[in-house]
Every structure is written in C-alpha cells, then in structure tokens.
Amino acid sequence: MPVNLPGLSILHPVSGIRLGTACAGIRKKDRRDLVVIECAAETRVAATFTRNRFCAAPVTVAREHLARNAPRALLINTGFANAGTGLAGLEDARSSCAVLAQLLSCQAGEILPFSTGVIGERFPLARIISGLPTCLTQLDENGWAEAAQGIMTTDTVPKGASRKVSIGAHTVIVTGIAKGAGMIRPDMATLLAFVATDAVVAADVLQTCISTAIQRSFNRITVDGDTSTNDACVLLATGRAGHPAIERVEGEAYAELLRVVTEVFTELAQAVVRDAEGATKFITIEVRGGRSESDCLEVAYTIAHSPLVKTAFFASDPNWGRILAAIGRAPIAQLDVNSVAVYLNDVCVVRDGALDAGYTEARGLAVTRLPEIHVGIELGAGSASAQIWTSDLSHEYVRINAEYRS
Incomplete structure (x- = not known):
C-alpha cells in the first residue's frame, strides 16, 4: 500500500488540453493502457528526456518531432516500453504517430510518442492503432483522472496534482499526472510526467521553468537507483489564461509560475516514492x-x-x-x-x-x-x-x- 498517499485530489481542467483513454488490451485486458493528450493550436511545450543511452524508440522520435514542430497531441501507451527494439521499434513509434496524425488531420511530426512497460519487446502496433479512435471519442478537458490511470504500470494508485495561482488579475491553472513506482532514479525527470498550464509563457522561459523545477523535484527522488530508458517529463502551456506574456525569467509573474509548477512537480515526485514498489516507508x-x-x-x-x-x-x-x-x-x-x-x-x-x-x-x-x-x-x-x-x-x-x- 502507498505510504500516506491519499487518493487523487481535484484535478482542475486546463483550457486547451483534452485527454482521452482506451482499454486497448496492449498487455493486459480490461484496463486503461492508451492515452491521447490533445493540445490546442499555439500550445508551447518544454520537455526533458532520459539520459540513459539505451533510450527507448519513442524518446528518440519525440526528440526529433519536438525539434521541428509544436505538438498537436501526445500519445502514451503502457505495457511495452519499445526500448531495445532497434530500427523496428523506431518504425513502430513513427507509424503510431502517423496514424494518430491522420485521425487528427495534422502532421506525424506534430505527435509526441511515449511508452512505458517491458523493455526489449516490440509493442503490438495493431492494438494501439485500434484503440486510438476510442481515445479520440473520449477527449475531454476533465479527463485527467482517467489519463492518470491510463499511464500506470506497477503503480498501485494514479498520481495527479493541481494548483490555481493568481498572476496579475488572472487565475492560472497548473495540473499534472505522473506514473512510476520502480526503476526510479531519474536523471532529468521521472518515468513519465505530463503537466499543463494555461499560462502565457515564451518558449525559452517555459524550458527554463521545467529545467529548474525538475532539479528541485523529480531529480531528487530514488527508489532503486535505476534510471529508466523511457524517462520523460513534458510541460505544456496553452496560453489561454489571458495575462500578459511571461517573456523573461525575472519578475513576480515568472517567480509565481515557477513556484506553483515546482509544487506540482514535487507533489508528483513524492507520490512516486510513496507508491514505490513494495514500499512501507x-x-x-x-x-x-x-x-x-x-x-x-x-x-x-x-x-x-x-x-x-x-x-x-x-x-x-x-x-x-x-x-x-x-x-x-x-x-x-x-x-x-x-x-x-x-x-x-x-x-x-x-x-x-x-x-x-x-x-x-x-x-x-x-x-x-x-x-x-x-x-x-x-x-x-x-x-x-x-x-x-x-x-x-x-x-x-x-x-x-x-x-x-x-
């Protein structure tokens, strides 16, 4: 049982972000195992990925896509890590992106793939493709709790955190989910974490924000000393809150955003340790x-x-x-x-x-x-x-x- 870890708190919807899940039977039947996170146009994204040199195929593909495009959607599967799978794994990751892109009427390079699960086995591409239409029919701004369940592997409980903060006269939301219980000694992030805000933030400022917050949170946890092949942390900013843009890392607006993002990251990071495999302390x-x-x-x-x-x-x-x-x-x-x-x-x-x-x-x-x-x-x-x-x-x-x- 998790150590003093309560159930999911209220996860406030973030304007411009919709989440949908499916039970695709990727590894086990009758459980959520496929998640799509759709981003509104003009969403800014910052991310960090594992430094493990045997990084998974989706990590390689996500890095490539992120270097060229702003994402329209994130695609996450559990059950299979798609790591140690060579060129075939890369093709599988790219194919899954291409199919989702076609369904969303966007480019394959606008999809960021993420996987978690068993290393060294190809994931069942056909099951993932067949589950995508269900994910899209379930897209909802209030889909955070279901998505938190859909990214679990050996986790015993879903993990999420959410905050509201005032920036000027505007209310800003920061909401996120994470998964992880074993193979935890992140070297940049956690196993998988996806956090979104409706703050208006310049791209370089958003990257500084995630890098700073990670050093105070996800890069301060360990369960077993193992850095995963699939670690990834993503911070999305839809810009829907309407406050003046945060374009520099000085000033009260940035300091307040960093504070609340760090709070969410820290709560998620500690939840991973509290739910560590077999943990009693x-x-x-x-x-x-x-x-x-x-x-x-x-x-x-x-x-x-x-x-x-x-x-x-x-x-x-x-x-x-x-x-x-x-x-x-x-x-x-x-x-x-x-x-x-x-x-x-x-x-x-x-x-x-x-x-x-x-x-x-x-x-x-x-x-x-x-x-x-x-x-x-x-x-x-x-x-x-x-x-x-x-x-x-x-x-x-x-x-x-x-x-x-x-």
Missing part, C-alpha cells in the same frame, strides 16, 4: 554542512541506494552503523569523520563521528517504526545542503520485480 534524507551541493547529493544518494540501509528501514531496525558506512564510502573528495552527525527525526544518533551519549536503541526504534522518517546528516564541512526522497526495500519489491514479465 517514505524517507527524507537531508544532508547539511557540505562543501558543495554536489557533495551533499553524493552522500544522500549513497545512503539511499544502500540495500543494507534500505532493508534495515524495512525491518524498522535503527542500524545506524549502516548509515555511517554509506557516508564513509560516498564519492566525495574530503570527509572529516569526526565532524559527522546523524539524526533520525529529532533523535541524535551520532555526534562527532561516534554514538551520541544520550542515544538509546529504544529512541531509535520508535522513529524507525514510523511510516515517515527524516534522516539528517551533518558533515561539518561547509554551508551547502541538499535533500532527496527515497523508500525502503521490502520482500514485496523483490517479488514484483521477479514476476514483472510473468
């Missing part, structure tokens, strides 16, 4: 007193990726020695072990590199039995800090991934 790791932010991130991720640390948290075992060992092997240039402190919530476990005199196992156990845990690390080397979110590692994670293709 939501863990915040905050490293302070580093020489640089990159040092703080290296320490945080070394702790978060340690199977020994993660399994200890699953067992509610305050095995602080595992945390110390992870800190000690973090790939940073300098570390004064005698300056290190470790906290579990507000309980000081380690001070000056050794067990704190006031620490007791009972106090540590009381913290690690909680569903949400804050791990605080003090390096005593500078003023930099960084924070990431992760999960524990359970029997259920192993089962889900052992049986993933069955």
